[in-house]
Amino acid sequence: MSILDNVYNYYEKLVLEELAKQMEGQEPDEDFLTDAVCVALNHLPARYFRHGVDMAFYLSSDEFLKMQEEVVGAVAKAVTYVKEGHRD
Numbered sequence: 001m002s003i004l005d006n007v008y009n010y011y012e013k014l015v016l017e018e019l020a021k022q023m024e025g026q027e028p029d030e031d032f033l034t035d036a037v038c039v040a041l042n043h044l045p046a047r048y049f050r051h052g053v054d055m056a057f058y059l060s061s062d063e064f065l066k067m068q069e070e071v072v073g074a075v076a077k078a079v080t081y082v083k084e085g086h087r088d
Contacts, residue, residue: 010047018075039078
């Protein structure tokens with residue numbers, strides 16, 4: 001087991017949840033979804049944690065709302081980018 005098995009980027013969860021919302025009613029393939037997640041995450045800062053409770057304890061509600069707003073924008077831009085065929 002690696003130490004990295006216990007370290008997570010909080011934005012990954014937020015991006016996956018937001019992508020599901022933005023893709024509701026559509027049926028994109030797994031490659032599209034994977035590319036969109038990667039593009040979105042590359043435009044967001046990393047916010048690492050070890051235990052979910054760590055984020056709940058150290059994150060203010062204002063910070064969380066700001067993170068969500070950033071995620072909505074990053075996912076929307078990523079979806080557009082991937083739809084336009086930039087899948088390299």
